Amino acid sequence: MSERPYVTLSCAMSIDGYLDSAEPHRLAMSNAADLDRVDAVRADHDAIMVGASTVRRDNPRLLVRDAARRERRLASGRRESPAKVTVTASGELAPEAAFFTAGDGPRIVYCPVDRVESLQARLGDRAVVVGLGEDCVTMTALLDDLAARRGVRSLMVEGGGSVLTQFLGADLVDELHLVIAPFFVGEAGAPRVVRPGAFPWTAHRRAHLAETMQIGDVVLLRYALSERFGTRDGDGTSARAGWETVAVERP
Template identity: 55%
Template sequence: MTRPFVLLSVAVSVDGYIDDTSPERLLLSNADDFDRVDQVRADSDAILVGAETLRSDNPRLIVKSEARQAQRVAAGKPAQPLKVTVTASGNLDPAAKFWHHGTEQQKPVVYTTAAGAETLADRLTTLADVVLLGTAVDFGALLDDLGARGVDRLMVEGGSHMHTGFLSAGLADELHVAIGPNLVGDSDAPRFVNPATFPGGPSRRMHLLDVTQIGDVALLRYRPKQIDGGSTLTATTG
């Protein structure tokens, strides 16, 4: 069984935060970078966000461009990638946009624990395909299940728990970090990753593929599984 290629995508402030603590979502990117992310979504077979992101942002998590949707259909794919979320508690709102946009051809998949499955049985019923991972969330088992579903490319859009889980387990194949020109400066605000033990420790240097300027945003692309040996850097301006 082949596991999907896992691409982690995140927008951060210059000081490393992915949001502030206000009720409204902090926009760290710009219009051109949002369009880039839409293309990455369209190139993916599945998109994953954690339950906390669903609760805080209430995203639709869809490919917005009708032209890109049409290109997917022309290639023999569903108009929208498969939507995936992970919850240990099962605390998900059945009225959230996630379940009701871009799900006409594929029901979202929810990965959960034994305790979470009991809660979800009373909430989601026909809205999602619920997959039990055991007593705790096992990201390797999650990828095995997605691979069995024919998912070749998985895009992970957050939040912190999801990015930390994939990176600490050594399961991320590529990392896109869009750095916005913002300073948050609030220690209570969420960061890209949480404290964890990562493969190779802090001295291990990921391989930097390239740096791209997109207006006032800098996009860094890394290969976490490759060690940087001082290879040539490609820099482009968007």
């Protein structure tokens, strides 16, 4: 079996650990400089993943925005933006969502096997629908399929909380980019970065903080969560996209 893709988990949260507010409109956690950094990280990956709830709530395009980065991808034989990946248990995804209509790259939707036929009929040629599992899709099976059948060697996971929790709980993340916004949310119904669960990193097994970076009024913490940290495709290539434009403050 092909080696599983290198996984970078990227998210931004409030000081008190929320991904967003409970309001219908999205609460911006980041700033323009950090969004540009995220764009650079996106450009360095083969695929970008968000959960179906994020597709429904935020309607993300998940494209590389910077023209120079798109040109560099094209010059290297890749598409302008990475492939887009999502996972759904219910199959409730609208074909007019920006996930399916923005850009021209591959779009892959994972769902339980009994949802494949109806979901593929609804999405048509806007996505490839892949059935994995009877009741739910595990992130291990998803990564195995991406590696073996889709040629994906690096995956950037951007949320939401359920997806982040599943990747972290299964110990499938190679590096974590965690941005802290300079405010509190304090709303009981707002989504958290992770849900309750059993995680490999505890008070007795601390995650390794590899680097820190101040970007305007936010701070980025970069954690090494596997022995593959900092490499791509197992070849030792540095995976530091988006870190070259701002001075790093080392702990």
